[in-house]
Amino acid sequence: MLRRIPTVICPHIHHSPLSSLPKKPSNPYIHYVSENFPVVKSKHPPNTPGRDIMRSVAESWKSLPAARKAVYERKALAEAQQYDNFFKTASLHLLFETEDKKEKKHLKKRFEELGRLPKKPPLSGYNLYVSRQKGNPQLSAPENLKIFAQNYKNLDEMEKTRLNKEVQIMKESYEKRMHQLLNP
Secondary structure, rough: OOOOOOOOOOOOOOOOOOOOEEOOOHHHHHHHHHHHHHHHHHOOOOHHHHHHHHHHHHHHHHOOOOHHHHHHHHHHHHHHHHHHHHHHHHHOHHHHHHHOHHHHHHHHHHHOOOOOOOOOOOOOHHHHHHOOOOOOOOOHHHHHHHHHHHHOOOOOOOHHHHHHHHHHHHHHHHHHHHHHHHOO
């Protein structure tokens, strides 16, 4: 079980009540809304629906000068940097210590994005082949996939074997790298 970082020590990292990970950073508009919603609400009659208050907040955001918006943009940027720093410095062992599947998936994705974990290799030669194809933008994804599948079927066995060997090498490299990272 993960221990939560006390907010007294790290007040800039906000945790959701059920998570050991920091909350995703907010964008500038959300920062503006969280600061200004109560103010705008107090200017409306008591039974005003929330959507009407939000409309007023949105209008005031749109008319806000760029210099005032920059304040919220800096807040959002600082929050995003703190969020990234958490993942840049967090132990890779968090992947194995967390029990929540969504958290684990999110951790893995963030570690891969930051280059702290190698990307998982394709499952087969077919997957590798499809990942290297450029789809026709006029066709839907399923239509493109049908074309890729047909083209893969038409490949000679030597080419399919080469793709499968390449995947095997990628898998071995991935396993070796993961072992090095997790057992320093």
